[in-house]
Amino acid sequence: MIDVTKLTQAEIRRLGIEALAKALGPAGMARFMHQFEKGSGDYTRDRDQILGDVTLDDIFASIEEEQKQQEEEISPLAPSQALASSPADINP
DSSP: OOOGGGSOHHHHHHHHHHHHHHHHHHHHHHHHHHTTOOOOSOHHHHHHHHHOSOOHHHHHHHHHHHHHHHHHHSOOOOGGGSOOSSGGGOOO
């Protein structure tokens, strides 16, 4: 086993990439490493700018309003338009 205390960060990175490529293949190595890439920006600041001071109650109210609007768009059929409720109701 290699004494990693004597290696530079660059050497550790190179050996790690080589080990991943050997174990997972190039595509698997890339997929694995992509999980740990550092993103950019400030997620908390961006989220606050987009959402503002929204509360959980606000979110639930918004969902309920959307569901209500969808239900209103789908008006119930009049009894004469309703589908047959049993096979006996269908005339061949």
